[in-house]
Amino acid sequence: xxxxxxxxxxxxxxxxxxxxxxxxxxxxxxxxxxxxxxxxxxxxxxxxxxxxxxxxxxxxxxxxxxxxxxxxxxxxxxxxxxxxxxxxxxxxxxxxxxxxxxxxxxxxxxxxxxxxxxxxxxxxxxxxxxxxxxxxxxxxxxxxxxxxxxxxxxxxxxxxxxxxxxxxxxxxxxxxxxxxxxxxxxxxxxxxxxxxxxxxxxxxxxxxxxxxxxxxxxxxxxxxxxxxxxxxxxxxxxxxxxxxxxxxxxxxxxxxxxxxxxxxxxxxxxxxxxxxxxxxxxxx
Numbered sequence: 001x002x003x004x005x006x007x008x009x010x011x012x013x014x015x016x017x018x019x020x021x022x023x024x025x026x027x028x029x030x031x032x033x034x035x036x037x038x039x040x041x042x043x044x045x046x047x048x049x050x051x052x053x054x055x056x057x058x059x060x061x062x063x064x065x066x067x068x069x070x071x072x073x074x075x076x077x078x079x080x081x082x083x084x085x086x087x088x089x090x091x092x093x094x095x096x097x098x099x100x101x102x103x104x105x106x107x108x109x110x111x112x113x114x115x116x117x118x119x120x121x122x123x124x125x126x127x128x129x130x131x132x133x134x135x136x137x138x139x140x141x142x143x144x145x146x147x148x149x150x151x152x153x154x155x156x157x158x159x160x161x162x163x164x165x166x167x168x169x170x171x172x173x174x175x176x177x178x179x180x181x182x183x184x185x186x187x188x189x190x191x192x193x194x195x196x197x198x199x200x201x202x203x204x205x206x207x208x209x210x211x212x213x214x215x216x217x218x219x220x221x222x223x224x225x226x227x228x229x230x231x232x233x234x235x236x237x238x239x240x241x242x243x244x245x246x247x248x249x250x251x252x253x254x255x256x257x258x259x260x261x262x263x264x265x266x267x268x269x270x271x272x273x274x275x276x277x278x279x280x281x282x283x284x
Contacts, residue, residue: 069168079218079219087211087214090165093165129227135228146150164214165210181198219240
Protein backbone atom coordinates (compact mmCIF):
# COMPACT_ATOMS: atom_id res chain seq x y z
CA UNK A 1 0.00 0.00 0.00
CA UNK A 2 1.47 3.30 -1.00
CA UNK A 3 1.15 6.53 0.89
CA UNK A 4 1.66 10.09 -0.19
CA UNK A 5 3.22 12.91 1.81
CA UNK A 6 1.01 15.93 1.82
CA UNK A 7 2.72 19.33 1.71
CA UNK A 8 3.09 21.18 4.98
CA UNK A 9 0.31 23.65 5.63
CA UNK A 10 1.20 27.27 5.10
CA UNK A 11 2.19 29.05 8.24
CA UNK A 12 0.55 32.27 7.19
CA UNK A 13 3.79 34.19 7.79
CA UNK A 14 4.83 36.39 4.86
CA UNK A 15 8.27 35.88 3.35
CA UNK A 16 9.47 39.22 4.60
CA UNK A 17 9.31 37.90 8.19
CA UNK A 18 11.40 34.82 7.50
CA UNK A 19 14.85 34.92 9.13
CA UNK A 20 17.69 35.80 6.79
CA UNK A 21 20.13 33.10 5.82
CA UNK A 22 23.67 33.36 7.20
CA UNK A 23 25.70 35.86 5.19
CA UNK A 24 22.68 37.69 3.82
CA UNK A 25 21.05 40.98 4.77
CA UNK A 26 17.38 41.63 5.22
CA UNK A 27 15.86 44.69 3.61
CA UNK A 28 15.83 46.52 6.95
CA UNK A 29 19.43 45.56 7.76
CA UNK A 30 20.57 46.62 4.30
CA UNK A 31 18.89 49.99 4.72
CA UNK A 32 20.50 50.46 8.12
CA UNK A 33 23.93 49.49 6.77
CA UNK A 34 23.52 51.91 3.87
CA UNK A 35 22.62 54.79 6.18
CA UNK A 36 25.52 53.95 8.51
CA UNK A 37 28.04 53.83 5.64
CA UNK A 38 26.71 57.08 4.15
CA UNK A 39 26.97 58.85 7.49
CA UNK A 40 30.44 57.41 8.13
CA UNK A 41 31.57 58.44 4.66
CA UNK A 42 30.35 62.02 5.02
CA UNK A 43 31.96 62.49 8.44
CA UNK A 44 35.16 60.42 8.14
CA UNK A 45 36.06 58.81 4.81
CA UNK A 46 35.46 61.76 2.47
CA UNK A 47 37.29 64.34 4.67
CA UNK A 48 40.22 61.95 5.14
CA UNK A 49 40.41 61.29 1.41
CA UNK A 50 40.30 65.05 0.78
CA UNK A 51 43.29 65.54 3.10
CA UNK A 52 45.27 62.80 1.34
CA UNK A 53 44.40 64.22 -2.09
CA UNK A 54 45.47 67.70 -1.02
CA UNK A 55 48.76 66.31 0.27
CA UNK A 56 49.44 64.57 -3.04
CA UNK A 57 48.64 67.52 -5.29
CA UNK A 58 52.21 68.80 -5.35
CA UNK A 59 53.71 65.36 -5.90
CA UNK A 60 56.08 63.32 -3.79
CA UNK A 61 58.77 66.00 -3.76
CA UNK A 62 56.50 68.60 -2.14
CA UNK A 63 55.16 66.05 0.31
CA UNK A 64 58.67 65.04 1.38
CA UNK A 65 59.77 68.67 1.57
CA UNK A 66 56.89 69.47 3.90
CA UNK A 67 57.47 66.63 6.35
CA UNK A 68 61.28 66.70 6.21
CA UNK A 69 61.55 70.36 7.14
CA UNK A 70 63.79 70.53 10.21
CA UNK A 71 61.27 72.31 12.39
CA UNK A 72 58.41 70.10 11.24
CA UNK A 73 60.47 66.96 11.78
CA UNK A 74 61.25 68.05 15.34
CA UNK A 75 57.57 68.81 16.04
CA UNK A 76 56.50 65.38 14.74
CA UNK A 77 59.18 63.66 16.82
CA UNK A 78 58.12 65.52 19.98
CA UNK A 79 54.47 64.63 19.33
CA UNK A 80 55.03 60.93 18.69
CA UNK A 81 57.49 60.47 21.56
CA UNK A 82 55.17 62.19 24.03
CA UNK A 83 52.09 60.32 22.79
CA UNK A 84 53.87 56.95 22.98
CA UNK A 85 55.29 57.59 26.46
CA UNK A 86 51.96 58.82 27.79
CA UNK A 87 50.19 55.81 26.30
CA UNK A 88 52.53 53.43 28.13
CA UNK A 89 51.90 55.29 31.39
CA UNK A 90 48.15 55.17 30.82
CA UNK A 91 48.20 51.44 30.14
CA UNK A 92 49.76 50.77 33.54
CA UNK A 93 48.18 53.50 35.66
CA UNK A 94 44.80 53.33 33.91
CA UNK A 95 44.56 49.58 34.46
CA UNK A 96 45.48 50.00 38.13
CA UNK A 97 42.86 52.74 38.59
CA UNK A 98 40.21 50.58 36.90
CA UNK A 99 41.15 47.66 39.15
CA UNK A 100 40.82 49.81 42.27
CA UNK A 101 37.46 51.18 41.17
CA UNK A 102 36.06 47.71 40.46
CA UNK A 103 37.59 45.55 43.18
CA UNK A 104 37.87 47.95 46.15
CA UNK A 105 35.42 49.87 48.30
CA UNK A 106 36.56 53.11 49.91
CA UNK A 107 35.19 56.53 50.91
CA UNK A 108 35.07 59.00 48.04
CA UNK A 109 34.86 56.36 45.33
CA UNK A 110 31.85 58.02 43.69
CA UNK A 111 33.67 61.36 43.62
CA UNK A 112 36.70 59.72 42.01
CA UNK A 113 34.46 58.21 39.33
CA UNK A 114 33.29 61.74 38.44
CA UNK A 115 36.75 63.31 38.54
CA UNK A 116 38.15 60.75 36.10
CA UNK A 117 35.66 61.88 33.45
CA UNK A 118 36.50 65.59 33.76
CA UNK A 119 39.02 65.53 30.87
CA UNK A 120 36.21 64.18 28.67
CA UNK A 121 33.83 67.01 29.50
CA UNK A 122 36.23 69.91 29.91
CA UNK A 123 36.94 72.00 26.79
CA UNK A 124 40.60 71.55 25.92
CA UNK A 125 41.40 75.26 26.03
CA UNK A 126 39.92 75.38 29.54
CA UNK A 127 42.08 72.38 30.44
CA UNK A 128 45.09 74.32 29.17
CA UNK A 129 44.15 77.29 31.33
CA UNK A 130 43.80 75.03 34.40
CA UNK A 131 47.18 73.43 33.74
CA UNK A 132 48.75 76.83 33.21
CA UNK A 133 47.44 78.11 36.54
CA UNK A 134 48.68 75.02 38.40
CA UNK A 135 51.93 74.21 36.64
CA UNK A 136 52.80 77.24 34.56
CA UNK A 137 53.99 80.09 36.75
CA UNK A 138 56.25 80.84 39.66
CA UNK A 139 53.23 81.38 41.92
CA UNK A 140 51.93 77.88 41.34
CA UNK A 141 50.20 76.50 44.47
CA UNK A 142 52.05 73.23 43.86
CA UNK A 143 55.43 74.87 43.42
CA UNK A 144 55.85 73.36 39.94
CA UNK A 145 56.60 75.37 36.81
CA UNK A 146 56.93 73.46 33.53
CA UNK A 147 55.71 76.23 31.21
CA UNK A 148 57.53 76.61 27.90
CA UNK A 149 59.34 73.30 28.33
CA UNK A 150 59.17 69.85 26.82
CA UNK A 151 57.66 68.51 30.05
CA UNK A 152 54.56 70.63 29.43
CA UNK A 153 53.69 68.49 26.40
CA UNK A 154 53.79 65.29 28.46
CA UNK A 155 51.74 66.87 31.23
CA UNK A 156 49.02 68.07 28.87
CA UNK A 157 48.86 64.70 27.11
CA UNK A 158 48.59 62.88 30.44
CA UNK A 159 45.69 65.10 31.50
CA UNK A 160 43.54 64.65 28.39
CA UNK A 161 44.23 60.93 27.85
CA UNK A 162 43.83 59.63 31.41
CA UNK A 163 40.20 58.41 31.12
CA UNK A 164 40.57 56.32 27.97
CA UNK A 165 42.21 53.19 29.38
CA UNK A 166 40.27 53.45 32.66
CA UNK A 167 36.88 53.59 30.96
CA UNK A 168 37.72 50.85 28.47
CA UNK A 169 39.08 48.41 31.07
CA UNK A 170 36.59 49.06 33.86
CA UNK A 171 33.44 47.46 32.32
CA UNK A 172 35.41 44.44 31.10
CA UNK A 173 36.92 43.96 34.54
CA UNK A 174 33.45 44.11 36.09
CA UNK A 175 32.33 41.24 33.85
CA UNK A 176 35.20 38.92 34.80
CA UNK A 177 34.09 36.06 37.02
CA UNK A 178 36.01 36.05 40.34
CA UNK A 179 35.34 32.32 40.64
CA UNK A 180 37.75 31.68 37.77
CA UNK A 181 40.50 33.47 39.71
CA UNK A 182 39.62 31.48 42.82
CA UNK A 183 39.79 28.26 40.83
CA UNK A 184 43.24 29.17 39.53
CA UNK A 185 44.40 29.97 43.06
CA UNK A 186 43.03 26.67 44.35
CA UNK A 187 45.11 24.88 41.71
CA UNK A 188 48.27 26.46 43.07
CA UNK A 189 48.65 29.41 40.70
CA UNK A 190 50.32 32.48 42.16
CA UNK A 191 48.70 35.90 41.92
CA UNK A 192 51.04 36.90 39.12
CA UNK A 193 50.32 33.70 37.18
CA UNK A 194 46.59 34.18 37.69
CA UNK A 195 46.81 37.73 36.40
CA UNK A 196 48.99 36.76 33.43
CA UNK A 197 47.07 33.63 32.36
CA UNK A 198 43.51 34.38 33.47
CA UNK A 199 42.90 38.11 33.85
CA UNK A 200 45.23 39.74 31.31
CA UNK A 201 43.95 37.82 28.24
CA UNK A 202 40.43 38.99 29.05
CA UNK A 203 41.54 42.59 29.55
CA UNK A 204 43.89 42.71 26.56
CA UNK A 205 41.30 43.89 23.98
CA UNK A 206 40.08 46.66 26.28
CA UNK A 207 43.63 47.74 27.16
CA UNK A 208 44.60 47.81 23.49
CA UNK A 209 41.52 49.83 22.57
CA UNK A 210 42.17 52.31 25.36
CA UNK A 211 45.84 52.58 24.36
CA UNK A 212 44.91 53.24 20.73
CA UNK A 213 42.48 55.99 21.74
CA UNK A 214 45.02 57.48 24.12
CA UNK A 215 47.74 57.56 21.47
CA UNK A 216 45.46 59.00 18.80
CA UNK A 217 44.20 61.71 21.16
CA UNK A 218 47.77 62.65 22.09
CA UNK A 219 48.89 62.85 18.46
CA UNK A 220 46.09 65.27 17.61
CA UNK A 221 45.97 67.31 20.83
CA UNK A 222 46.20 71.09 20.59
CA UNK A 223 44.04 73.08 22.99
CA UNK A 224 45.24 71.72 26.32
CA UNK A 225 48.92 72.44 25.63
CA UNK A 226 48.90 75.57 23.49
CA UNK A 227 48.90 77.88 26.54
CA UNK A 228 51.25 75.86 28.70
CA UNK A 229 53.88 74.78 26.16
CA UNK A 230 54.57 78.15 24.58
CA UNK A 231 54.90 76.42 21.17
CA UNK A 232 58.68 76.81 21.17
CA UNK A 233 60.31 75.26 18.07
CA UNK A 234 62.48 72.21 18.79
CA UNK A 235 61.37 72.27 22.45
CA UNK A 236 57.60 72.20 22.92
CA UNK A 237 56.08 72.74 19.47
CA UNK A 238 53.88 69.80 18.43
CA UNK A 239 52.65 68.65 15.04
CA UNK A 240 49.16 70.13 15.43
CA UNK A 241 50.70 73.57 15.94
CA UNK A 242 52.77 73.11 12.77
CA UNK A 243 49.60 72.19 10.87
CA UNK A 244 47.87 75.33 12.11
CA UNK A 245 50.91 77.41 11.17
CA UNK A 246 50.90 76.00 7.64
CA UNK A 247 47.20 76.82 7.25
CA UNK A 248 47.71 80.37 8.52
CA UNK A 249 50.58 80.78 6.03
CA UNK A 250 48.26 79.75 3.20
CA UNK A 251 50.05 76.46 2.61
CA UNK A 252 47.30 73.82 2.75
CA UNK A 253 49.44 71.24 0.95
CA UNK A 254 52.05 71.30 3.73
CA UNK A 255 49.33 71.12 6.39
CA UNK A 256 47.73 68.15 4.60
CA UNK A 257 51.11 66.43 4.26
CA UNK A 258 51.77 66.60 7.99
CA UNK A 259 48.20 65.48 8.73
CA UNK A 260 48.54 62.54 6.32
CA UNK A 261 51.73 61.40 8.02
CA UNK A 262 50.07 61.55 11.44
CA UNK A 263 47.07 59.67 10.06
CA UNK A 264 49.34 56.92 8.72
CA UNK A 265 51.23 56.63 12.02
CA UNK A 266 47.98 56.45 14.00
CA UNK A 267 46.58 53.79 11.68
CA UNK A 268 49.71 51.64 11.94
CA UNK A 269 49.68 52.01 15.74
CA UNK A 270 46.06 50.89 15.97
CA UNK A 271 46.77 47.84 13.77
CA UNK A 272 49.87 46.95 15.81
CA UNK A 273 47.95 47.20 19.10
CA UNK A 274 45.16 45.06 17.69
CA UNK A 275 47.64 42.35 16.64
CA UNK A 276 49.32 42.52 20.05
CA UNK A 277 46.09 42.08 21.98
CA UNK A 278 45.10 39.16 19.74
CA UNK A 279 48.42 37.49 20.45
CA UNK A 280 48.02 37.99 24.20
CA UNK A 281 44.46 36.66 24.10
CA UNK A 282 45.52 33.58 22.11
CA UNK A 283 48.33 32.81 24.53
CA UNK A 284 45.93 33.14 27.43
